[in-house]
Amino acid sequence: MVILGGGVAAGYAAKEFVSQNGGKGQLAIVTAEQVPPYERPPLSKDFLAGGKKPDDILISDPSFYREHGITLFRGFSVSKVDFARRRLHGPSGRMIGFEKLLITTGSAVRRLNVPGADLPWIFYLRQLKDSQHIHAHIKRGKRAVVIGSGFIGMEVAAVLTNEGMNTTMVFPGDRVWEHVFTPPVSAFFEKQFADHGIMLMKDETVVGFEDKRNGRLVVLGSGVRMPVDLVVAGIGVTPALGLFRGSPLTHDQDGIRVNEYLETNVDSVWAAGDIANYPDAIFRRRLRIEHWDNAVEQGRVAMRNMMDKFQPFVHVPYFFSDEFDLSYEYWGNAEGHDHVVYRGVMKDKQLSVWWLKQGVLCATLLMNRPDEERRYAPRWILRRAKLNPAQLKTAKSLRSLDRTFGQE
Ligand SMILES: Cc1cc2nc3c(=O)[nH]c(=O)nc-3n(C[C@H](O)[C@H](O)[C@H](O)COP(=O)(O)OP(=O)(O)OC[C@H]3O[C@@H](n4cnc5c(N)ncnc54)[C@H](O)[C@@H]3O)c2cc1C
Structure with a gap:
């Protein structure tokens, strides 16, 4: 084999x-x-x-x-x-x-196809050696631009900032990770990032890079020319x-x-x-x-x-991400959802987001929430549990909502 x-x-x-x-x-x-x-x-x-x-x-x-x-x-x-x-x-x-x-x-990482994209201070991150190269170029007090606002872009921006770089994120949408986050969750992360000093340049595309005697520049579609020392592109x-x-x-x-x-x-x-x-x-x-x-x-x-075991793959999709002191987990797939329920207190950095499609739970994002939410979220998604949004929002404990025992 x-x-x-x-x-x-x-x-x-x-x-x-x-x-x-x-x-x-x-x-x-x-x-x-x-x-x-x-x-x-x-x-x-x-x-x-x-x-x-x-x-x-x-x-x-x-x-x-x-x-x-x-x-x-x-x-x-x-x-x-x-x-x-x-x-x-x-x-x-x-x-x-x-x-x-x-x-x-x-x-394979998507690469930028703009003038100057092959300059040696523009990095992508997929392999161990990429991470080592970027690490070797981190310098306290210098300027970094991270292109993209998905989880890789957000994590890299957080690390560069923690390591003392003045970091700017540049991305085409009007909020971070709009593909996965709901607007309130994007707003929450944007505030955390801004509080750490990260500048967010929204609705921007990179149209080129220049390396002149007087310094390195990222050129944006809006015409802005940003001085920079290091660029990391996390564009999918x-x-x-x-x-x-x-x-x-x-x-x-x-x-x-x-x-x-x-x-x-x-x-x-x-x-x-x-x-x-x-x-x-x-x-x-x-x-x-x-x-x-x-x-x-x-x-x-x-x-x-x-090895001839004949086991079908049945698994609730899951991922996790860490930025600064924020760690969150996500189960399921929110595509096609028609309702979102929030629990927790966002300003205290503890929240959960429950995406429903015709009443059936299809995805959950959790950050700093009680263990029972971690237990029920994947179980309910697996069992295609139908939930009452009003009860889900207000229930003190989720146990009272669990009707999945014995359900296919
Ligand atoms: C920087 C980074 C951070 C991540 N963080 C998270 C996270 O926080 N949470 C999360 O859930 N997921 C995260 N992921 C995603 C997760 O790591 C990937 O989904 C996972 O690695 C996929 O595993 P894989 O085995 O399919 O592919 P990979 O792990 O990418 O392995 C593919 C392998 O195939 C080899 N290969 C490709 N072509 C050839 C060839 N022609 N000949 C020989 N070898 C070849 C490559 O060299 C590589 O070794 C992260 C990914 C990256 C890059």
Whole structure:
């Protein structure tokens, strides 16, 4: 068995292989990176701040792979997958054969396509080495511009600010992370960011960069020219599909299509993590999720299925994010919601947001809320619980609203 890609899904698939008593010499991981599989979330958090070393964020120690007879091909960038002959082609004509293949190539960062975008002080963040490069350029008192207001942009802006940089966020919408947050939640985060001294330039696009004798500039669509020392662009990712164009794998720009067992249309080939477009049993439509927990769980389930366990992937989507002293979690998928209920006291930094679609809970965001909300939110989303918005808003304890016992 071979895992193509050495990120989060691969790291947890390998752990699952061992816990299912996979035999020595039966699994190989092929990764373009020089590092064994590692956790990516710290790259925009404490690792970026310099608080962790590469060894601290490895999913498993290198000795784990040695002891369990798992071969790690590092620095092996696969240039072609020959599904007919069942081979991966790599550098210098090297080839690796497979009987069963798990594809976990993850995502590739979107890049800016404007004049000056290749200047060396413009950074993207996907890999460990990107985080190290950005860290090496952090300088107290200097100016940073972060492009994008999704969770990566927000986390990076928070770290750069904590490290003493004068940070500005530039983004096209009129509020932060409008794709996920509701207007009051965006307003809450904007206030926290402003209180930490971060400047927000909304409704702006970057049209170019200049590096002149008298300094570096970010040029905005409005004509503003901002002096800067360091730029980090967090403008989203796309599934890393380049290898599969023209292959027999069923895929489109939204990932590789898999069935509920995470199998692709090609015999004995599975896909997991950011790359996999799967039929979600809870929301009853196809989803592709670019978050850590999804990669962990899909890596595990795909590996079990490669080991003939036949387990469908049924899982409530989940992610977390940390900015300054704020940590929040999010379950579900709010697309198509028609009602939002808030609990908690935002000004005390404790809030929960409950998205409903025709009365059925479809997503929840929690920050500093009682444990019972953490327990009920994923359970209710999984069970497609119907909730009364007025009761949800005012209930002292959620226990009284729980009607999901025994419900499918
Ligand atoms: C900076 C950062 C912070 C994040 N923070 C959070 C967070 O706080 N919360 C959260 O829920 N999610 C977070 N995520 C998202 C989460 O880390 C990803 O969803 C997860 O890593 C996806 O796992 P994956 O295995 O699908 O892909 P990846 O982890 O990206 O791994 C893909 C692997 O495939 C390899 N590869 C690709 N192409 C080839 C090739 N041709 N040949 C060989 N190898 C190849 C890559 O080198 C890489 O090793 C963060 C992501 C980043 C980048």
